[in-house]
Amino acid sequence: MKIKELFAGQAEDGKSVEVCGWVRTLRVSKNFGFIELNDGSYFKNLQVVIEAEKLENFAEISKQNVGAALRVSGVLALTPEAKQPFEVKADRVEIEGVSAPEYPLQKKRHSFEYLRTIPHLRARTNTFSAVFRVRSLVAFAIHKFFNERGFVYVHTPLITGSDCEGAGEMFQVTTLDQDNLPRDEQGKVDYSKDFFGRRTSLTVSGQLEGEDFAMAFGDIYTFGPTFRAENSNTTRHAAEFWMIEPEIAFADLNDDMRLAEDMLKYIIRYVLENAPEEMQFFNSFVDKGLLERLDNVVNNEFGHVTYTEAIELLEKSGKNFEYPVSWGMDLQTEHERYLTEEVFKKPIFVTDYPKEIKAFYMRLNDDGKTVAAMDCLVPGIGEIIGGSQREERLDVLCERMKEMGLAEDDYSHYLDLRRYGGTKHAGYGLGFERAIMYLTGMSNIRDVLPYPRTVNSLY
């Protein structure tokens, strides 16, 4: 029986139960003891009462260390006067696996920094069991949201032959022997000998392939790992992270923003309903005010502001920003946070950015200066979603690519979509880890990734 089931209403006084789990704490006196047992199914522990007169192996059990795995049979007793709603009076306790005394997770609090060095164990702590359960629930909520709307889930490829996706630095993927690289006549590395017969990298985005599938299925989304080989040692960047990229056909930027807002509200509601203990824990111990903020998001419309208006707001703010503000600049995190935290006090969409600071595929607005882009900014994080309406006009797209020095040959698939029944369409990317940070209040991306990969760090 899972401990979750007991807490979900299956706890009756006098009921016989068998539970398996790991010792979180153990307090023993001579003939009597209490074990807090956790089986990972539920955030809270089950209290197990052990008595010398009932258990042959009482002495052995008493000597167990934190972390030991036990199999407990006993009788449930409701305890309305105590902190916990019920406990199990053990008739039998088997030791499945002992725990060595040097077990790193003793009762004392550990720093997140230390826990990052033991990623194989940290999910056993309160904080990380809450983080990774929420992560799992949010992933499911995202699939459920898109499934309910009839979106097709597409696995876009991770290994790509394109090194011009334009979203950032890439990792190279190779099977060439690095100590004996084959060379061509000019002395350059001969990639025709590599696994795929060409140079390959890890993708930075599934968007271009996502567009292919949107032109077949109408509404699609991707949800998979993405890579950036950027030398950014910040609390918000990882080299390997997960991204959700929906793409919708016959749709414009407004449809895109509506979808993004609906999705964010859906996953917030889902996690509040399905992980109330974890969310309460984050609110109490990680980020006071989290629940109020999320309630506020669910019950209000997101704000909307154009980039041009945003620049005016920033110029009028009287703030001393590290990066001075002027039209044409890219918004930095300090600007984004000012807008969402101090001006709007809620999530906002900033739209219609200057074309110079956005990607080639974003649809040119009629002003000829801005593109139909949107970033969704949230308090505490800054940008969480970036999206756009895509340029569906072949001539405009080719012109834009020429301006940016991109070769049409490298994008022949992408241009084909505009040759064969192209439609208005739009999409966005949600950084999954940033969403988890936002939902939990955790402030370092390393603490929401099971095994974070960042520059010079891989545990």
Add this chain to the structure above:
Amino acid sequence: MKIKELFAGQAEDGKSVEVCGWVRTLRVSKNFGFIELNDGSYFKNLQVVIEAEKLENFAEISKQNVGAALRVSGVLALTPEAKQPFEVKADRVEIEGVSAPEYPLQKKRHSFEYLRTIPHLRARTNTFSAVFRVRSLVAFAIHKFFNERGFVYVHTPLITGSDCEGAGEMFQVTTLDQDNLPRDEQGKVDYSKDFFGRRTSLTVSGQLEGEDFAMAFGDIYTFGPTFRAENSNTTRHAAEFWMIEPEIAFADLNDDMRLAEDMLKYIIRYVLENAPEEMQFFNSFVDKGLLERLDNVVNNEFGHVTYTEAIELLEKSGKNFEYPVSWGMDLQTEHERYLTEEVFKKPIFVTDYPKEIKAFYMRLNDDGKTVAAMDCLVPGIGEIIGGSQREERLDVLCERMKEMGLAEDDYSHYLDLRRYGGTKHAGYGLGFERAIMYLTGMSNIRDVLPYPRTVNSLY
């Protein structure tokens, strides 16, 4: 309005509708024409009737090519006497995007080989729209299955510092400049200069990290991309594929097989219920007998046979196998298919393989010769799932690693799990693409992957 909604019972005679989609066929006479429109939401097309007297732009519409994107407003008419249940009489047809006459997907049938060269377009054909919709539905069914059972979904890392995961050849991941590799004093490539400060590869399995999380949450699963740099040019191997790896604590090999059987039956039922048109299509045009076979699987228990018994069955078969049969050998696809297709005529579990042909982490049986491994074999494919109970005994595991020449230092995390509250546990890996092949009858893994990556081939 989505075409799926019309077919789902929202088609009423006389109802005004607006639909967007792409032209699959267009037959026009002088004043009158029929367009088969598909919007990707549903396998079937919507018939649109165009009349010169109703449409100002009738002449222009008539000249559209297959693949053009249209926005159609009109009135629904039920057509009980016709092949299709209803049609739309168009009042207005807007051209969202024309299609060039050289559009590769004209009405004639194309070979799967040809279609692989245009992965950005092939999802627009009947076969591939069916394959990729089923792929999406099965992915959702898998998440739903594990979510209903309280499993935690874990994103195990793709980039790994371990090159000894033991499941196959690996791709190297690097940001070193291949034309200017940094070298150490011995002239070896200096990986301390690489992105992570060490040599890194793409994972071949998330199992080891999955075990970490199972020891925290009890029941977990992974579902993510996996890589093998193997030079196998077969219809069943890809260099990049998706894998599902559940891991369950306090569980043995029987629990593991029960979970695998429940999961396979669940996803078969799900896809039969949620994609009846697609499954009917596969049954008619791809693999006659598919539906009967799947029904048979859902309604019967899987077979069970030990490896030793399987060898006896093969020896007694009187068959002339390419690879001769003897105890100790690894089963080849020909053997697997004989067992599942000819002897059992249904999916079977083969258990208790010789330890020499299985991985170091599989639990040693009391006979000292075999391990608690299981492979699930299905007709038409062979192995679809491979799993085992894991060796939880630290001393036995270390002994086994020594025999196989594995260094304990490379597996310190893994050994920690046996030091700190190790429990009986088990798990398996399901190759997602093989499952899709099995469910659809498609016979080449390249035709169930959106963008297949195989040796020397990357479109």
